[in-house]
Amino acid sequence: MERSPGFLNEALERKSWDEQQAERAERLREIVAHAYAHAPAVRRKLQEAGLTPGDIRGIEDLARIPVTPKARMVELQRANPPFGGFLAVPLGEVRRIFRSPGPIYDPQGADEGWGWEEALAAAGFRKGDVCINTFGYQLTPAGMMFDDALANLGCPVVPTGVGDRETQVEIMRSLGVKGFVGMASFLLQIGRRAVEQGLDPRGDISLKVAFVTAEPLPDSLRSEIESLFGLTVRQGFGTADCGCLAYECCHKGGMHLVQRAVVEIVDPTTGQPVAPGETGEIVVTLFNRAYPLIRFGTGDLSALDFGDCACGRRAPKLRGWLGRADQLTKVKGMFIHPGQLQTAFRDFPEVARFRAVVTRQDSRDVLTIMAEGGSAAGSELKGRIETRVREVLRIGGSVAWAQVGSLPTDGKLIEDARKWD
Numbered sequence: 001m002e003r004s005p006g007f008l009n010e011a012l013e014r015k016s017w018d019e020q021q022a023e024r025a026e027r028l029r030e031i032v033a034h035a036y037a038h039a040p041a042v043r044r045k046l047q048e049a050g051l052t053p054g055d056i057r058g059i060e061d062l063a064r065i066p067v068t069p070k071a072r073m074v075e076l077q078r079a080n081p082p083f084g085g086f087l088a089v090p091l092g093e094v095r096r097i098f099r100s101p102g103p104i105y106d107p108q109g110a111d112e113g114w115g116w117e118e119a120l121a122a123a124g125f126r127k128g129d130v131c132i133n134t135f136g137y138q139l140t141p142a143g144m145m146f147d148d149a150l151a152n153l154g155c156p157v158v159p160t161g162v163g164d165r166e167t168q169v170e171i172m173r174s175l176g177v178k179g180f181v182g183m184a185s186f187l188l189q190i191g192r193r194a195v196e197q198g199l200d201p202r203g204d205i206s207l208k209v210a211f212v213t214a215e216p217l218p219d220s221l222r223s224e225i226e227s228l229f230g231l232t233v234r235q236g237f238g239t240a241d242c243g244c245l246a247y248e249c250c251h252k253g254g255m256h257l258v259q260r261a262v263v264e265i266v267d268p269t270t271g272q273p274v275a276p277g278e279t280g281e282i283v284v285t286l287f288n289r290a291y292p293l294i295r296f297g298t299g300d301l302s303a304l305d306f307g308d309c310a311c312g313r314r315a316p317k318l319r320g321w322l323g324r325a326d327q328l329t330k331v332k333g334m335f336i337h338p339g340q341l342q343t344a345f346r347d348f349p350e351v352a353r354f355r356a357v358v359t360r361q362d363s364r365d366v367l368t369i370m371a372e373g374g375s376a377a378g379s380e381l382k383g384r385i386e387t388r389v390r391e392v393l394r395i396g397g398s399v400a401w402a403q404v405g406s407l408p409t410d411g412k413l414i415e416d417a418r419k420w421d
Ligand SMILES: [Zn+2]
Pocket: 249, 250, 251, 252, 256, 309, 310, 311, 312, 313
């Protein structure tokens, strides 16, 4: 079966970026006017910035509106329950209300979805493919999001949730399941369980496509799953509040932005868009009449790649998840974040673990990269790592070897040990 390039709406996805942005600008004007009229919190936010809907003409005008960080959303909802003044339709037009950790309550409008159809089509899901949806169906929206999208594509859904692995294997074999939706790490566990049961996942299980999200997908994990099952794994990026924001096409190398939102990459301290290609916080404006999020700060870091893609889609690609905005650390005047260190060290598999430590000496920042190198550790390797770190972080640092197993295991990749007294 033909499973690529998987356009859901080819004419739209192939439109030039400028044309797409012009269409987004029109939808932006509509949603800002609607939200200003019906969502008191959005009206207040614009008024506080001295703006009226008429001031927001194009995408570039968005930068005039302050970013509402997710953490602030939790406070606003707590102060003015249940939706903090962001609901823009009567309750009779709300279909479901989800609760995500925070807590944060997300209403779903009666006729509004989350846009995962485009992502699933690009991943190779086709009408008639029986699919298992292993996301949970309670409280948070992930299960329902994909259930709706699969149904809209004509894919029968088995709502398995995160049930035990044996049951997942049995369902896949009994129903000839073709598609998997869920977390990559869980799919790997299912495959390993099948092997333990004496099965050959390539022959005994008919999975052809997997769509994964909600956690980073290293190349090693993707290849392991693809070769274990003989299938294609594609990933997407989204949030519980916003739904789908970007997805991979058959060529991978980043995730194309969706049509249904304006996705900006901004400097988290100023809220202003960064230059194309630079890393910053993902800020979303959603064309959603029930819950119009206008410049919602996701707290996630990424960057956009504006290069051409062979699939023919013209939307730039989100480089994937590069860490949390609150993990940004300013060193020697530049922001550095854990995702950059991971990128730099991808070229050095001989380094088991690493950690950047920032200190102050003579009123200047000093960056030291601690690396557990084992026997491979040498001055030549040290020099190569320092060069690569300078390329990726755009500031210099020196490598110091640490004994294997000696670095802390608190999950921190950047330790700010500066004293400011
Ligand atoms: Zn593409």
